Amino acid sequence: MDKQAAKDRFIKEFDQLVKELQEILTNYKMPQEAIDWFTKSLDYNTPGGKLNRGLSVIDTYAILKGTTSDKLGDEEYKKAALLGWCIELLQAYFLVADDMMDASKTRRGQPCWYLVEGVGNIAINDSFMLEGAIYILLKKHFRQDKYYVDLLDLFHEVTFQTELGQLLDLVTADEEHVDLDKFSLEKHSFIVTFKTAYYSFYLPVALSMFMVGVSSEEDLKQARDILIPLGEYFQIQDDFLDCFGTPEQIGKIGTDIKDNKCSWVVNKALNKVNQAQRKLLDENYGKKDDESEQRVKDLFKELEIEKDYYQYEESIVSELKQKIDQVDESRGFKKEVLTSFLGKVYKRSK
Template sequence: MDKAAQRQKFIGEFDNLVAELQQVARDYKMPQEAVDWLTKNLNYNTPGGKLNRGLSVIDTYCILKNKTVDSLSDAEYRKVALLGWSIELLQAYFLVADDIMDQSKTRRGQPCWYLAEGVGNIAINDSFMLEGAIYILLKKHFRQEPYYVDLLDLFHEVTFQTELGQLMDLVTADEEHVDLDKFSLQKHSFIVIFKTAYYSFYLPVALAMYMCGINSEEDLKQVRDILIPLGEYFQIQDDYLDCFGTPEQIGKIGTDIKDNKCSWVVNQALLKVNAEQRKLLDENYGKKDDESEQRVKKLFAELDIPTIYEQYENKVVGELREKIEQVDESRGLKKDVLSAFLAKIYKRSK
């Protein structure tokens, strides 16, 4: 089954999930108006992205079980797909809330949910409902499993870790009060590890591991020790592409400079600037106009940030490959799980 077919099979499970949540609402005697609202919330905010996190659960499970997607029984596929959709619900919860906090205008090619007609601040409650749906579904499908509590603990812990990363991002990079003295590579590392790496890289693999019965702390630590730095590398790559990639490459117009983001690129620049260059950054970074953005981009090029990035990428990829080679597979963990993640990221252009 090719990637497009796998994606379609995964999307096909979403309707079943929505139907289950509709039934839960009806069992609570919710009026049809509320059921319809819940349905629209789920459909508008959950399935529209790349679905990489959800699909990674299935990919990891298949590698660990030495199976293909085609060879999974219907019941087996439904359960692992449900864990994948649980991450996508978590992602939807984060994005609905994040868009309100950032006062963003669009998400995935459509107006942000809080800007959709008739929604407004109801979106705050809707974000809570997206998160709550995770635990309704986990209870229904996994309560009898020996790893049920592990799933709950994992989702709760990773959710809190992501919220800590969001907090640091919000207090470090206030769009209304630009202060580059607040930035540092240490803060950037904390933000990207907690805001992105745990739920985007560690969570999908750990969920599949639990379902496969690979649950020793030694194996979970092996995975964390590789996937967290790999997730940091992914975000640094994202920061770099936001500035130096083309809209055709990355599928969007980069906005980190205008949004006063505490990105890897600006932190590298701050380590190299002289007094005159720092003044230029202070006067132009975080400004909403195109001219200021171009001045900053020109400075980044003068500081040779692309060469610094290439050196960083070569170093970190070499270290990650070395760590993957040293993985102990004696308890069922497989190096291929980690190699597959690295292969998706290395030298990507979008």
């Protein structure tokens, strides 16, 4: 099955999920206008992205079962897809709230949910409902499974970890008060590990592992020890592309410099600047005008940050490959899960 066909099949499961949530609200005797509102929020905020996190649950499950996603039986595909959509609901919850915190204007090529006419601060409650839907669906479909509590624990822990990353990001990189003294590569590592790596890389794999029954603490640790640094590499790559990639290449205009982001690129630069270069950064980083942004980009080129990135990339990929080679497959975990993730990230250009 090609990528588009796999995505189309996955999206069909979302339509069923929405119907189930509508039925649950109907059983609560919720007025139709409120059901319609929640439906609109679900449709607007959940299925519009690349869906990589959700699809990764199905792909990982299939690998661990020794098959391919198109050969999974209907019932096991539906359960794996449901866990995938629970991650996408978690993502939607994070993004609706994140856009309000950052006062963002657009998301996935359309206005942020809180900026849609008539929504405003109701989006705060909508974000809570997107998260709450996860646990309603888990209860309905997994209550009888012996790993049900493991799923709940995992979603709760990863949600908290992501919020810790968001907290450090918010207090470190305030758009209104630029202070580069708050930045460091250590802080960047914590932010991206907790804000991105756990829910984007570890969560899809761990969910699949629980479903298959390959979920000893040793195997979960094997997965975590590789997927977390892989997730950090992914975000560093994202930071790099935001600054050095073209809009045609990455599908958007990079804004990290203007938004005062605590990115890997600026932290790497801060470790290399002399006094005059630091002054230039302090005067231009986080400013909203194109001229200041260009001065910062020119400084990054002068400091050869691009060269540093490619050295880092080869180093981390070599390290991850060595770790994958040492994975113990005796209990049912498979190296292929990890090589598949690494293959999607290495030399990514968008």
